[in-house]
Amino acid sequence: MSSIVSIKDLSKTYNSGFEALKNINLDIKKGEILALLGPNGAGKTTLISTICGIVSPTSGTVTVDGSDIITDFRKTRQMIGLVPQELTLGAFEQVFQTVSFSRGLFGCKQDDDYINQLLKDLSLDDKKDIEVRALSGGMKRRVLIAKALSHEPQILFLDEPTAGVDVELRKDMWKIVRQLQDKGVTIILTTHYIEEAEEIAERVGVINNGELLVVEKKELLMENFGKKQLVIELREAAKEIPHTLHKHNVELTDDGLNISYTYDTTNEGSNIQEVLKEVSDSELLLKDIKINQSSLEDIFVDLVKLK
Amino acid sequence: MMNFRAIKVIYLHEMLRFWQTLFQSIASPILSTALYFVVFGAAIGSRISNVEGVSYGLFIIPGLTMLSVLTQSISNASFGIFFPKFTGTIYEILSAPISFYEALIGFVGAAASKSLFLAAIILITATFFVDLNVAHPFWMLAFLILTCVAFSLFGFIIGLWAENFEKLQIVPLLIITPLVFLGGSFYSISMLPPLWQKVTLFNPVLYLVSGFRWSFFEISDVSVGISLLMVIVFLSACIGVVAWIFKSGYKLRQ
Numbered sequence: 001m002s003s004i005v006s007i008k009d010l011s012k013t014y015n016s017g018f019e020a021l022k023n024i025n026l027d028i029k030k031g032e033i034l035a036l037l038g039p040n041g042a043g044k045t046t047l048i049s050t051i052c053g054i055v056s057p058t059s060g061t062v063t064v065d066g067s068d069i070i071t072d073f074r075k076t077r078q079m080i081g082l083v084p085q086e087l088t089l090g091a092f093e094q095v096f097q098t099v100s101f102s103r104g105l106f107g108c109k110q111d112d113d114y115i116n117q118l119l120k121d122l123s124l125d126d127k128k129d130i131e132v133r134a135l136s137g138g139m140k141r142r143v144l145i146a147k148a149l150s151h152e153p154q155i156l157f158l159d160e161p162t163a164g165v166d167v168e169l170r171k172d173m174w175k176i177v178r179q180l181q182d183k184g185v186t187i188i189l190t191t192h193y194i195e196e197a198e199e200i201a202e203r204v205g206v207i208n209n210g211e212l213l214v215v216e217k218k219e220l221l222m223e224n225f226g227k228k229q230l231v232i233e234l235r236e237a238a239k240e241i242p243h244t245l246h247k248h249n250v251e252l253t254d255d256g257l258n259i260s261y262t263y264d265t266t267n268e269g270s271n272i273q274e275v276l277k278e279v280s281d282s283e284l285l286l287k288d289i290k291i292n293q294s295s296l297e298d299i300f301v302d303l304v305k306l307k
Numbered sequence: 308m309m310n311f312r313a314i315k316v317i318y319l320h321e322m323l324r325f326w327q328t329l330f331q332s333i334a335s336p337i338l339s340t341a342l343y344f345v346v347f348g349a350a351i352g353s354r355i356s357n358v359e360g361v362s363y364g365l366f367i368i369p370g371l372t373m374l375s376v377l378t379q380s381i382s383n384a385s386f387g388i389f390f391p392k393f394t395g396t397i398y399e400i401l402s403a404p405i406s407f408y409e410a411l412i413g414f415v416g417a418a419a420s421k422s423l424f425l426a427a428i429i430l431i432t433a434t435f436f437v438d439l440n441v442a443h444p445f446w447m448l449a450f451l452i453l454t455c456v457a458f459s460l461f462g463f464i465i466g467l468w469a470e471n472f473e474k475l476q477i478v479p480l481l482i483i484t485p486l487v488f489l490g491g492s493f494y495s496i497s498m499l500p501p502l503w504q505k506v507t508l509f510n511p512v513l514y515l516v517s518g519f520r521w522s523f524f525e526i527s528d529v530s531v532g533i534s535l536l537m538v539i540v541f542l543s544a545c546i547g548v549v550a551w552i553f554k555s556g557y558k559l560r561q
Contacts, residue, residue, distance in 0.1 A: 088395030104316030
């Protein structure tokens with residue numbers, strides 16, 4: 001897949017001196033769903049705001065479909081739709097009006113049929129003549145999505161799309177995201193909910209303190225950074241680990257009832273067989289065996305801690 | 308390639324607020340004009356002799372119009388750009404394929420249109436009280452349009468600069484209103500002692516009112532050429548500041 005957004009050595013220092021982005025390099029592939037994961041204040045919003053033209057970069061370049069976001073801003077912004085994190089909507093406009101306004105801002109010809117269909121897809125068709133301020137939070141979020149899609153963008157940025165959103169809307173949202181992907185739209189979403197990234201994204205980028213720590217396919221990320229743990233439950237508490245097991249990365253829990261052996265999933269030389277053999281050769285009585293695999297969350301916590 | 312559709316939707320969007328409150332938009336200038344005529348024209352004006360050959364009721368019309376045009380241009384334009392900044396909806400304009408100047412034309416054009424509309428209402432209302440003849444309709448319109456545009460630009464700059472409602476109000480309230488009242492809107496500066504006449508010459512609004520009044524009655528405090536020059540200087544200064552804002556990205560893009 002060719003890349004549609006290409007970010008090179010991008011840095012952003014705000015006037016206050018705060019370094020929000022530090023030398024970011026990232027290629028976003030056409031048609032993918034990329035999740036940018038990071039704690040609050042990590043630089044996720046600054047990154048997407050820069051690509052969308054809301055924040056000026058301090059240094060570095062960003063190209064969208066080969067065009068520079070600054071010198072060729074009309075072309076690049078035309079391709080991008082942004083759903084902001086905050087529910088920022090004018091209070092007195094009606095739903096249809098505000099979505100139609102967005103389409104006009106992007107220089108697209110008025111197309112009431114398209115807007116009507118869009119509102120229908122987002123379950124807003126019965127709300128189109130209602131003033132925005134009268135809508136619930138979830139409905140406002142839908143209006144923001146409709147506004148972002150009003151000019152039929154090829155790239156959609158969703159900044160914390162599920163913050164404060166109920167389960168139903170979240171499911172709807174993922175449905176819409178997948179439908180958009182089927183149409184060839186590239187989707188970039190930021191989140192600090194790991195489950196969200198795990199559920200929907202194909203690739204995951206982890207950002208912390210303005211640095212992009214890793215970008216990897218979700219499965220590869222879990223494989224590369226994930227750890228597995230073999231836990232052996234004992235019938236009777238052991239006082240200490242048999243000396244034959246000392247050469248492996250083995251620990252005994254305080255109650256003496258569990259022995260755990262941690263190993264990297266990539267490490268072909270994991271010694272499960274040897275560990276199991278030595279346990280069975282010892283005087284320990286086995287009750288059960290289980291294997292734990294680290295989730296994206298554990299990986300995320302490890303990565304963020306590491307830095 | 309200009310994004311004309313964006314200019315159009317911003318313009319219409321700004322005008323929408325005006326149409327939505329049409330009654331208020333028309334009623335309030337009619338009422339305030341009527342009040343000025345009752346108080347200054349009829350009650351006080353009847354005791355004032357003609358000013359430079361023009362009845363006092365007629366004399367105050369240009370000043371009265373300018374007072375409303377200046378304050379409304381500033382407040383409409385400043386509010387127009389401040390409000391999206393305040394609510395956060397500015398993100399959409401910043402992320403759309405629009406240049407700063409296109410947004411400017413939309414916002415300032417709408418604010419200036421509203422002021423022109425307002426001026427028309429005031430002048431029409433005035434005809435119910437006095438017999439109004441315009442000596443130089445072309446120059447009257449020229450002064451009016453230039454002033455509407457210049458002060459809408461000025462308002463736009465204030466709206467960009469202001470971070471809160473207080474700052475938004477402070478310039479119209481504390482600077483423009485006194486300047487208009489002291490700029491010969493309701494009197495000829497020849498009525499002032501010589502020292503104050505000199506001081507008044509530093510008031511830019513004097514030149515606007517004087518030139519505008521000349522287009523009605525062919526009487527003026529300062530020569531028309533200087534009035535026109537001052538309006539153009541002020542307009543150019545606003546354009547200059549706007550151009551600087553555009554180049555530096557001042558307070559719009561972080």
